[in-house]
Amino acid sequence: MSGSDVIYQTEALIAEDIEAYLDLHQHKSMLRFITCGSVDDGKSTLIGRLLYDSKMIFEDQLAALETDSRKVGTQGQEIDFALLVDGLAAEREQGITIDVAYRFFSTEKRKFIVADCPGHEQYTRNMVTGASTADLAVILIDARKGVLTQTRRHSYLCHLIGIRHIVLAVNKMDLIAYDQARYDAIVADYSAFAASIGITRFTAMPISGFKGDNITAPSENTPWYTGPTLMGHLETVDVNTAAEAAGPFRMPVQWVNRPNLDFRGFSGLIANGTVKPGDAVRVLPSGKTSTVTRIVTLDGDLEEAVAGQSVTLCLADEIDCSRGDVLSAADAPPQVADQFEASLVWMADEPLVPGRAYWLKLASQTVSATVSPPKCTINVNTMERLAAKTLDLNAIGLAEITTDRAIVFEPYAESRTLGGFILIDKISNATVAAGMLNFSLRRAQNVHWQALDVTREAHARLKGQGPAVLWFTGLSGSGKSTIANMVEKRLHALGKHTFLLDGDNVRHGLNKDLGFTEADRIENIRRVGEVARLMTDAGLIVLTAFISPFRAERQMVRALLPAGEFYEIFVDTPLEEAERRDVKGLYKKARAGTLKNFTGIDSPYEAPENPEIRVDTMRETPEEAAERIVALITGEWMPVI
Structure with missing residues (x-):
């Protein structure tokens, strides 16, 4: 055997060893x-x-x-x-x-x-x-x-x-x-x-x-x-890990793969179970069913895919499926609900604000969610359950969560992927909590939206107007109620059907059980927003005059309405001017410390960043502002002064 043959065989053996090691x-x-x-x-x-x-x-x-x-x-x-x-x-x-x-x-x-x-x-x-x-x-x-x-x-x-x-x-x-x-x-x-x-x-x-x-x-x-x-x-x-492979098939859809008109697949990481071509699958939350035709990967098609693999599934039918949906075994689908009990670990320096809307991210689903006041917190030393109104940094508690639409889930004990979630602050985009869904609430299955024959469009046509919410916001004493009242009088004279919800008046009835803490202010606005939405369903033009100090809650109300029906009107009055007017003597009490949680003094006001209309009360009289707002709502737009 020549020297070159020896070298060749040696190199071949080394290559085999390397390949075996890598394998x-x-x-x-x-x-x-x-x-x-x-x-x-x-x-x-x-x-x-x-x-x-x-x-x-x-x-x-x-x-x-x-x-x-x-x-x-x-x-x-x-x-x-x-x-x-x-x-x-x-x-x-x-x-x-x-x-x-x-x-x-x-x-x-x-x-x-x-x-x-x-x-x-x-x-x-x-x-x-x-x-x-x-x-x-x-x-x-x-x-x-x-x-x-x-x-x-x-x-x-x-x-x-x-x-x-x-x-x-x-x-x-x-x-x-x-x-x-x-x-x-x-x-x-x-x-x-x-x-x-x-x-x-x-x-x-x-x-x-x-x-x-x-x-x-x-x-x-x-x-x-x-x-x-x-x-x-x-x-x-x-x-x-065999337990995950043995369960029913679950795959949150992360991406609709559509490189050309001849290919459409749904990509994601299989969270549970196995899938093969020919398997019947169900798309949730819609409930539509189809059959898997191909399992596509970068290395070629597969005859079977298991939990932990990232794949693209092609279906036999052109059914609606997008990011956030979940593909599951047709005969064993996960649950769908919008109200849950959850365990929360609070991870933010700022405490939980019950009633405030947060983003809830679960698998590939992102929805708006609100957290009720906690049922309790857990003392990690004694395992004692303690009463609580909020959750502070590192607190562990139980609370009820409501999402703005139904999501696909499984209890965390059964699936980390479909039971674990995070909460994200809508303003800062910071992750504020990690959570585990325990179970859906019974009322989530028993309460259903009732279809009505007389629609909001029919109500609006009968009144000859488009429904809208004119949301007046600003400091106490800025002139919100005065301008809103003038606007309603002018709209009424034009034959428009209106209703004015004033902050003080609402607290005499609907919201008389609420105080002025941050959580109570949020619940105050949530209730008013829901009432305003119902009134627009009746075809009305609704005017509201509330301090509504937090952007997140004003955005929450905006999200309740169809695009173009919410008009944020910022009655912009400097704090010094509002305090100088002090018609009700509230600023004086707040400065003296006898009135707590007063906006502008010891509670913040978050001014609108992009309101539909801004009223500068230092340059514009209430009458001028009212005329301009009416011109806007009746379609004759006048530039903002």
Whole structure:
């Protein structure tokens, strides 16, 4: 055999080995897990140790790590493994974890994605983010401190979010001389708490992330411990993803794939079950049915697709289906409802405002939703349910949620994808809460919209006018009621059918049970908006004069009406001028502190950004403003002064 033949065969063998290695690596199972617990329990150090022991650190990274370790005061040959994970400057300076840090590593048996979650209560929202996709949680306890409040909080959240595999890692055993009695006491304490919140089993182990005890190999320092090492457990734990594949087919539609006139498919990630060509599927919430003709992927068509795969499904019929819909097994569809009980974890600095409209995002569905006053909050130390009117940062509570239209869902206990959601503030676009749907409310199935033979269009034709809402907003004393009253008189003289809803008058009857807190103000406007909408169904031109200080609630009313029927009229009067007028003496009381939650003094007013018409009361008399508004509503538009 020639030298070239030897070289050729050697290269071929190397290529085969590489291909075999890549194939093995590609088909390894994946485990997503989080590390959580209280402050300074050693979470970042543990992950750094796992990366180091699994040979996932390059030489230049190791050199930089050794240099950084010396900078922060680690002596001798020891390395501060936490620096591998704490990447933010603020984290290194303070020695804490602030944001969730994701790291990938691999062993011969399995691939891992680990999320290092912050321990500070202030950053609990970040911990919820990391836990939302995890299969397993490693809950660390400092052996010197035992079970703390944040240990309980994180354990409860892990259980609430649906993580069923818990590792209790009693860390820093080297600092208590590997005392078995102390370890047993901590495990017993945690066992009692875990049972109280429904955690029926967990795997406990004594470790030292810094020294490496029981991380990848059994430690000689704990001869009394005969359980698995942490790495051994992570490599072998069965997270049982087969349950998702065994359930009925579910796929939220993320995108309608229409590259040309000859192809139309529906793309998404299969959340549950399997699907094959020929399977009957149902589109929800519409309920239309069809049959799968093709399962298309980038690598070609499939004969079968399972949970966890991203595919494009082609259907036999041209039925209406778009982003936000859910494709399901035709004979086992999920539920559809618009009212629910949900568990909420509040993640915003600003508290929950009951009645305010938020965006609710569930799978690929986005709807407007309001949250009722909470039924209770959960004390993570005692599991006691406490009465509450709102939810503050990091609070965990139960509340009822109403969406503006029916959504497709399943209880979170059955499906993370169709049961887990987030709430988003409509103004700031910040995520304010994570939630889990528990069940739909019975009234959601029993209350149905009644079709009427006499439509709103018929009412309007009879009156010879188009319905509309003229929404006057501005500070107290700005002149809203005065101008609205003049506008109604002029419209009435023109033969128009109108009705004026005034803020003070409504509070004598419909809203007499409401005060002036932020939540009560929102409910006040919600009720008025619903009444105004019903009046426009009768064909009326409705005028309202309310301070209505919050943009979100004015937008909520606008969304109740067809496009072009809502006119926001900003009666723009400077605070100094409104206070100078002070017809009712309210500003004087507010300044004296005897009238709380008064707009402009100790409660904010959010001025309209793009009103249909603006009235500058410093340059325009009420009579002039009324004439201009009437000209607008009757179709003879005059420029805004």
